Amino acid sequence: MSVEERIRVPPATPVGGTRRHHRYGERPGIAYLFLTPWVIGVLLLTLGPMLASLYLSFTDYDLFTSPEWVGLENYERMFTEDPRFLASVWVTLKYVLMSVPLKLAAALAVALLLHRASRMTGLYRSAFYAPSLLGASVAVALVWRVVFDNGGPIDRAFGTGGWTTDPRYALLSIVLLAVWQFGAPMVIFLAGLKQIPTQLYDAAAIDGAGWWRSFRSVTVPMLSPVILFNLVLETIHAFQAFTSAFIVSSGRGGPSDSTLFYTLYLYQKGFVDFRMGYASAMAWVLLLVIAAVTALLFRVSRGYVYYAGGDS
Amino acid sequence: MRPIARWAAAAVALVALVGSTAACGDDSGDGPVTLRFTWWGNADRAELTEKALDAFEAEHTDIKVETSYAEFNAYWQKMATEIAGGSAPDVLQMDYRYVREYADRNVLAEFGGSTRVDTSKFSQSLIKGGTVGGKVYAIPMGQNTQEFTWDPAAWQAAGATPPADGWTWNDLETAAGKVSASTGNKVRGVVDFGMIEDWFEVWLRQQGKALYTDDGKLAYTAADVQKYWEFTDRLRRSGAATQADVTSKVDGSQANDPVTQKTAASGFGYDSGFTPKTWEIMGREMKLAPFPTSGGDLGQYAKPSMLISVAKRSKHPKEAAQLIDFLLNDKEVGTILGTSRGMPVNSEIRDAIGAALTGPPKVAYEFEKQILPKLKDAPPPPPKGSGAVKAAFQRVYDDVMFQRSSIPAAAEKFMNEAKQALAA
Structure with a gap:
């Protein structure tokens, strides 16, 4: 059910994007043969369960007994009589709005530095990328919990108190964890930067542009398709964030529901309260929201994204 | 981040697969x-x-x-x-x-x-x-029953009156306050017990009430919850009980318990689970006492x-x-x-x-043997949805100890969630 696979993303190569069309016209059978494992996976592990969850979202299902049809009741209850649902929406929105811009800014900043560096770039690139490899890892979240705990290293060094156990800062500590894992968008930014023709910078320099001016007038416009790509991807990921909040709050979304991510509440409804029907309905609402937000991002992008491809 | 939706979908598919194959095997030979x-x-x-x-x-x-x-x-x-x-x-x-x-x-x-x-x-x-x-x-x-675990060394150092048969909630407040004061609030007298529905139950039973009626409905009111939370809130504010960020780590495991972590000198619990290594894990020898009362019934029961x-x-x-x-x-x-x-x-x-x-x-x-004659029969097993009620009790108490809502409002919020959890 991951959305990004079904969203058409523009090519990440802004300049000189040459399209080659491979033709399997003569023996299409072979192509399908090689596709089979993937097709089976999609049908059995993605499409089938998705349809099942769509059906379950209209039922009352407690995991043990057969589902019972209740129509739109689950969807109605969400918005009318479930304050925790609304709380989880609010927490998730805050998380998306904080973590995505910060993460992209960090990724772009480091990408710019690495792009200029001449020695040992490979080493630095790997070092900055490493945290994202551990992205969904339970181990990192556990480390985070210890580091930001009361009596943990951060508390002892700066006297900040426990962040993960304080409802004012618990979400912030999870945002930091996300920002720290900026490696994936950074690598994509780096690739984008390498595609920008150097003569544009030369021309800008001759016209008297300083660093900031050429960043604003050359780098950002030329990089804009890549920025959009990263923005869409990271937004979708942020809406689906789960592991970090689950681990840091021991699955409770606490303290005081301050880290109750949408997906975490969905999990609690399904696997703790045994309300699978309600949880399925929540999953579909999330899917629709992510689709709408993505559509909005593309719509807004028309104003700032510059596609150079096709005319070089 | 791994997309949770995909994970859940895979789980459902797996469930379907396993479900259909489980029926095939037969090895009753x-x-x-x-x-x-x-x-x-x-x-x-x-x-x-x-x-x-x-x-x-x-x-x-x-x-x-x-x-x-x-x-x-x-x-x-x-x-x-x-x-x-x-x-x-x-x-x-x-x-x-x-x-x-x-x-x-x-x-x-x-x-x-x-x-x-x-x-x-x-x-x-x-x-x-x-x-x-x-x-x-x-x-x-x-079989077990509710108990109060306390650290005699900490009590003695603070000059507090040891818990004994017939001690009261006020005695607890005074003693715990003394322990906290004697350690400069580094070790609190007692683990905040406002978030645990089990101890609230004993407190209710002492007043002749219960968690559930025989037909599985809530047998107490928002006013009861409010009174209980007002008491525990007072203990936390005075420093007698553990502070909010310590209490919020309590998750039922021995490792994360403030008594084990030595940030508190006593706490409520059940008298099962004491193994030969318990003192070693807690880092000191503890004693057990019955619950404090308000001068009347003990409220404890023999529980499976x-x-x-x-x-x-x-x-x-x-x-x-x-x-x-x-x-x-x-x-x-x-x-x-x-x-x-x-x-x-x-x-x-x-x-x-x-x-x-x-x-x-x-x-x-020894504790169980001595207290056995005073224990009442266990109430019938709690109704469907009671697990969610217990979880809500702890979660909503977070709002109280982090001072995110007033106690009457929190009690009201809890009652609404509890009724919803039991309704389905």
């Missing part, structure tokens, strides 16, 4: 039988359980027992998924709180006939804790500390019952397990091991 037995507890209990199972396998060479265990909360989350997926264990440790929930949902096998377990030496009032609609779905593995059930879908119910009978009635195993799951329910084993106990189990045993 005479070959060796493998039983799966799951339970909750800590590494300490695991060691003793493995020893007991070795003894069982030595006697029943045709039966093999595979085990796995988890901490309480994780155990129940896993259990729901496993059962829904048709891969339920044969024998499962059951909690008093979930007996009715699981029996009502048709997950547990009824005891009797080929699944007979000898309960002739058990206290009959305890058996009721596993009985739903007149049928036995779970058999108690141990944990029960044991056979899954309805088990293909080896007979062997599963044999295992349960062995664990509960064999003298040698009784000695191995000791009081790690609470006082043994078999009265002969209880008397037999009592004399040989040393260390923490001895302390728990």
